[in-house]
Amino acid sequence: MNLPIAIALPTPFLIGPVNSWLLPGEEPALVDAGPRTDAAWEALIAGLAAQDLTPRDLRHIFITHAHVDHYGNARRLAEAAPDATLYAPDIAHARPMLLDLEEEWERQYTFTRRALLASGLPPHLAELSRSRMADMRSYGDAVPVTRWLQSGEYLTLGDGTVWQVVALPGHSMTQVGLHQTEHNLFIAADHLLPHVSSNALLEPPTPGEQRRPRALPRYVEMLRWTAGLPIQQVFPGHGEPFTDQRPLIMRRLQGIEERAALIHTALLERPRSVLALVEHLFPKLRPEEIFLAISEIVGHLDVLEARQQVAFRGETVREYFVLLQEEEGKTIMATIDESFRQDLVQHPKQSYRVIVRTASEAALVAEHCAHQGMTIHHQYRLLPGLALTATGEALLALAAHPAVTHIEPDQMMSV
Template sequence: MNAAIRPISLTTPFPVGAVNAFLLREDPVTLVDVGPKLPDVWEGLADGLRKAGCEWRDIEFVVVTHPHVDHHGLLPRVLEASGATALVHPDAERRVLTPRLAAESDAMYFEPFLTASGVPEEIRALIAEHQRLLQEYVDGVDEVKTVEIGARLELGGREWRVLDTPGHSSGHLSLFDEEEGDLIAGDHLLPHISSNALLEAPRHPGGERARSLIVYMEALKMVAALPVKTVYPGHGEVFTGAAELVERRLRGYERRCSQLLGWLGERPHTVFELVRRMFPRLSRGNWFLAVSEIVGHLDVLQAQGQVGIEERRGLWYYRVGPGREVRSAAQSG
């Protein structure tokens, strides 16, 4: 691990556990990610800076790897304390500036999407409530600076290339030091768990929704082809062996696709029926993660031409073969 990159572990109230911020200690001093909006997280971040011999006013830039509340919730307070400039992926700008408006737009999209996916009303209500509660851990900011994908930035006394690493979230960036082989990866690549390729609403009403798992797999392959030596992840310990880990993740997706294809060979299923078969015991906060997991793998199978979708009485059924095309959020958003 490079001594110039200082990890700061911050507690979160989420099942994933602690989130990592990273302090790049050389000029221009840079902080990557800041944790959720909670008093103890603020104290933990301040304590981490003190132990590194850094004061708030020393920080010139704050990089947000992606617009999830456990990574940018404290951003307004950090910017106020430091006077730093926030750097974000262009596709993350809206969610960092106005997270609640973005969440409201998502909710409007997902209600009919989940209904057609066969998700019962009580589960849809739990998902909506969970998504609403997440907004308690984040505030928007007045201004950010978007960074160009592929740009080389001088941060922490080193040159970093900005990588586009979508899938877990649109607007997810990673920083790669080509000389040292260091990758600050956010949640793109984690050592102990596979990052969920989360469903997202289309960026524009009536537009295409991203096929999150498909774009995530492509971004994983891109990272695996780079000369990465050390990965600094958003959760978990710093690790090596990025290419081998990516290969394991991809094999896992292949196995899950095969399992789903076997079930669809028995009979057509809704998304929710597949969720219940794949995850028979889910806790309250995991329903949306599970739906995202199933839809992502179905997207992969559709792109391969192995499954199709048809509509029956307002519900979408996935089946082996092409099926009948339906003009719906499952297809176009």
């Protein structure tokens, strides 16, 4: 079979050039189209010409994920390639993003602004996310998709080679790659990059869901899955092709562990907001990197939270603190603010986090609940107090207990 051929396209972004992968043969295919800029378009035309092709010769165009550096020029390319089928993933929020729907961009902005405010960013800086997103949107265009794809489907591309579509959530929850199982080739999009780690970006909940995706924990899962694949060569979204993905994956996983440890150590010193952690770990950060840095910190906090090592308090600005596990094998759950007390009557099955001043007082609270015929599910030692988890029925009694210091809402579903 013919190996994919890289056509490097310039981008205006910090990541640098993006790869458009040409699969040559009787049914020429192109994977990703670059951003909507004249420079990227000219580079694409030149790259095709170097293989004695024009856009009109293409029969397949494949978009890996809903980031403008990968799909921005897809519409222009489709118009120049009238006989090509344009494929795109129909997972997460890919469809409304690729169709450039106004309500999806507004949903993205609303979520991003709320996430930035919760991180501790001042309102006037959080508002800048609208202009940032408008600038990002200018590098894309509505993609005239002719076939929406699900993970697991097979496509015959280029010289008749069969490729399997594989979901690669993490960097983007919309991301897919192509796996050629006979020759063990892997078009990885931004899942595996040889020269830089892939940011697992903050994203709003998938349409129809309430809780935002935990992108970095999901990315860790997918890295481990990818490490088990028999891959001979990887063709990344940025950078040069490489062989043997396992050493790179081990380095990426080690990097995630090291950064999580740094964050945990910083929180052992004192509770901190996401922004305070950003300033602690990235003291020389440039303004245009703030969203990437906040995504990076939140992702690692998600990893630590999934391990029950940290929790947060506060809603307007979240402050994270360390949890010291009291009992093995327990999990911490959600929270609710006292201002939502009436909602508890209507939603008695929801779980809430309750902050207690000291471990000794926690025993009194647990005894109080037992006397009331209610259950405290889990408990974790905090610095300096203790957190309990209980269902709504228990909370009504707990809220009045003198040892309870704090009950707050679970906005994790949306931020």
